[in-house]
Amino acid sequence: MRVLDVATAGPYNLMLLLGLTAALAIACRGARGVRVSAGWLAALGAAVTAGVLGARLLHFDGSAPDGARTILGGVLLGSLALFGSCRILRTDPRHLDSLALALPIGFAIGRVGCLLAGCCFGEPTDLPWGAIYDEHSAAFRVQLAAGLIGPDSPTALPVHPTQLYEALLALGVVVFVPRLRRLVHTPGSLLLAVLVALGAGRVLLETFRARETTAFAGLTEVQWLLAAIVAAGAVMLFARECRRETDRGVSEAGVLRTLAVACVAPVVVLVAGGWLASLDRVLILMAAAPSFAVLAVRALGYLATFEPVLAVPAIVPAAALLIAMQQAADTTTYPRTEWSLGVSFSATQEHEDRVVGFEASDCGGFVDVFEPYEIQRRVGGASVAFTKHTTADRATTIRLRGFAGRERSRSDADASDVRTVTLGGAGTAVTLDFRWVGITGGVAAGRLSGDSLRSDILGTAAVRVGPLEGLHAFGAINDLDPIAHSQSVTRFGVGYGLSNGSAVRAGIWRGEAPFVGGTIAVRGFQLEPSLAFSDDYDFRIGVTRVFR
Numbered sequence: 001m002r003v004l005d006v007a008t009a010g011p012y013n014l015m016l017l018l019g020l021t022a023a024l025a026i027a028c029r030g031a032r033g034v035r036v037s038a039g040w041l042a043a044l045g046a047a048v049t050a051g052v053l054g055a056r057l058l059h060f061d062g063s064a065p066d067g068a069r070t071i072l073g074g075v076l077l078g079s080l081a082l083f084g085s086c087r088i089l090r091t092d093p094r095h096l097d098s099l100a101l102a103l104p105i106g107f108a109i110g111r112v113g114c115l116l117a118g119c120c121f122g123e124p125t126d127l128p129w130g131a132i133y134d135e136h137s138a139a140f141r142v143q144l145a146a147g148l149i150g151p152d153s154p155t156a157l158p159v160h161p162t163q164l165y166e167a168l169l170a171l172g173v174v175v176f177v178p179r180l181r182r183l184v185h186t187p188g189s190l191l192l193a194v195l196v197a198l199g200a201g202r203v204l205l206e207t208f209r210a211r212e213t214t215a216f217a218g219l220t221e222v223q224w225l226l227a228a229i230v231a232a233g234a235v236m237l238f239a240r241e242c243r244r245e246t247d248r249g250v251s252e253a254g255v256l257r258t259l260a261v262a263c264v265a266p267v268v269v270l271v272a273g274g275w276l277a278s279l280d281r282v283l284i285l286m287a288a289a290p291s292f293a294v295l296a297v298r299a300l301g302y303l304a305t306f307e308p309v310l311a312v313p314a315i316v317p318a319a320a321l322l323i324a325m326q327q328a329a330d331t332t333t334y335p336r337t338e339w340s341l342g343v344s345f346s347a348t349q350e351h352e353d354r355v356v357g358f359e360a361s362d363c364g365g366f367v368d369v370f371e372p373y374e375i376q377r378r379v380g381g382a383s384v385a386f387t388k389h390t391t392a393d394r395a396t397t398i399r400l401r402g403f404a405g406r407e408r409s410r411s412d413a414d415a416s417d418v419r420t421v422t423l424g425g426a427g428t429a430v431t432l433d434f435r436w437v438g439i440t441g442g443v444a445a446g447r448l449s450g451d452s453l454r455s456d457i458l459g460t461a462a463v464r465v466g467p468l469e470g471l472h473a474f475g476a477i478n479d480l481d482p483i484a485h486s487q488s489v490t491r492f493g494v495g496y497g498l499s500n501g502s503a504v505r506a507g508i509w510r511g512e513a514p515f516v517g518g519t520i521a522v523r524g525f526q527l528e529p530s531l532a533f534s535d536d537y538d539f540r541i542g543v544t545r546v547f548r
Contacts, residue, residue, distance in 0.1 A: 010117055012113040012114065015114075016110045017283070019107065020048070021286070022109055023103060025102075026105065037091060039089035039258050040091050040092075041291035041294055042089065042261040043086050044082075044287055045262055045264070045265045045284075045290070046085045047081045048265075049288070050078050050082075051081070055069040056069060057073060058073025068119075071110075072226070075195070075198075088257065088261065093187035097191060099191045103194060104198065105171075107170045108167040111167040112163070115164055118139060121139045121210055125159060131160075135155065139157075162209050165205050172201075173194055186240045189241060192237045195233055196234050196237060199226055199233060203223050206220060258291075265287065268284060336548065337387065340384070340544050342383040342543065343382045343542065345379070345380045347376075347378050348537070348538045349376050350374075352373060375409045377408075379403055379404070381403035381405075382402055383544075385399040394434055395431075396430070397431040400427075401427045401428070401444075402426045403424065403426065409421070425445055426444070427444030436466065436467060437463070438462075441459075460477065461476070462475065462476035463475055472495055473495075474494070475490070476491045491515070492507050493507015493515075495518075501526060504517075513532045513533055513538075514532070527543055528541070
């Protein structure tokens with residue numbers, strides 16, 4: 001089952017995925033004044049993985065059916081994994097405070113999915129806001145087994161919308177987070193205070209929850225267990241605040257230890273893949289994707305000698321690929337689909353004239369003053385593509401790319417005049433491939449920041465005439481690269497393709513310089529180098545993995 005199938009399988013799946021996405025987006029922003037690190041992203045991935053396992057395994061209600069999930073077990077095991085991972089990776093404890101808003105907001109969104117799906121419902125009620133479910137719902141089956149309704153009843157009895165109660169509880173905690181922030185002083189205690197508040201509210205809301213549990217001293221087994229967990233959390237919070245830990249210098253763990261924690265998620269998916277549901281695998285891989293993207297970019301940065309943090313826009317396509325990797329079916333029949341991921345690096349040097357001011361002319365007017373600049377750019381990025389084959393020689397590809405890098409420009413007139421500009425951009429395109437022709441169209445946007453700030457929206461286009469397997473001609477404008485060049489980039493030439501996907505290409509770059517390149521296909525990987533020859537140069541290399 002593919003990720004889109006998982007997301008559209010029902011309101012529960014969709015809202016749970018939206019809740020996790022919102023929570024991760026807020027958590028990845030980091031705490032105030034703290035830089036998001038690979039260790040923090042790896043800790044988040046490990047926490048979500050543990051949370052998924054806890055939701056499946058730690059059912060405090062013995063009547064829960066096989067395959068059911070419980071938020072209580074998920075939060076308990078996930079919290080333990082989060083605090084443990086942060087200690088192992090020596091991440092800044094202030095990162096934990098970014099979850100003070102992320103956790104309740106994601107929880108509230110997920111509970112809306114429970115309301116729409118009809119799970120986690122409450123006891124029958126006569127209140128005007130009672131939720132009514134049809135004869136196919138879990139509430140109907142439970143009430144029928146309890147003898148509250150007959151088999152001929154059209155619907156179940158109205159029940160307490162406990163899912164909505166819990167969503168409102170979470171939003172209420174969000175409102176009070178600023179107040180809690182002023183009450184606690186130790187980094188990381190804010191998240192613990194939010195967990196205690198959510199747990200205490202859940203103890204009260206369990207009174208309205210429909211469960212097959214016995215009561216002792218007025219409380220159910222689940223309430224007693226929750227009360228014990230909340231009490232333990234309150235003691236931990238009190239102890240942390242009594243120590244009054246202050247912000248200390250943080251020495252994060254090395255890459256190998258970070259990679260070991262990040263690998264927890266894919267190892268769990270590989271080992272327990274048959275037991276986990278499709279939704280569980282998607283949740284785990286969504287949380288693991290950012291840490292792997294950052295680590296991959298860091299490795300690429302070591303090789304390419306440019307700052308790895310600049311390629312953060314590549315996280316989105318890399319995350320999409322990790323999900324697609326797990327969900328894609330292994331089939332070679334037509335029609336079929338393929339997912340592919342590419343990472344790339346390019347280095348460019350060129351000269352251009354820039355307007356630097358105005359001067360008076362002899363005829364009494366003003367003329368522009370141009371000054372030549374030598375420009376060097378290093379750009380990295382990633383792409384994810386989805387290809388649908390309708391026949392053996394007809395396909396449609398949707399592609400998303402992200403870019404980031406750095407530009408250094410030096411004035412020929414003043415060698416000391418060096419300007420550094422940060423680059424970032426993204427683009428998308430659609431390609432229609434037929435046997436004798438291929439057409440690509442799309443749009444790309446780039447932003448430059450630093451000593452200048454502007455945004456460029458570029459159209460992208462490419463055409464191929466001739467078969468992919470054999471001699472063909474091609475041409476491209478901008479090459480779906482919004483920031484590697486500030487001016488329009490054109491390539492045209494001829495190529496020769498082989499049946500295994502390999503190809504050689506040669507042509508003209510920017511209308512003046514020859515270039516050579518090609519594709520080397522080996523075991524599902526495609527290595528794509530390209531080099532242009534002139535006084536300026538343009539070097540590109542990329543690696544793509546195709547999953548059928």
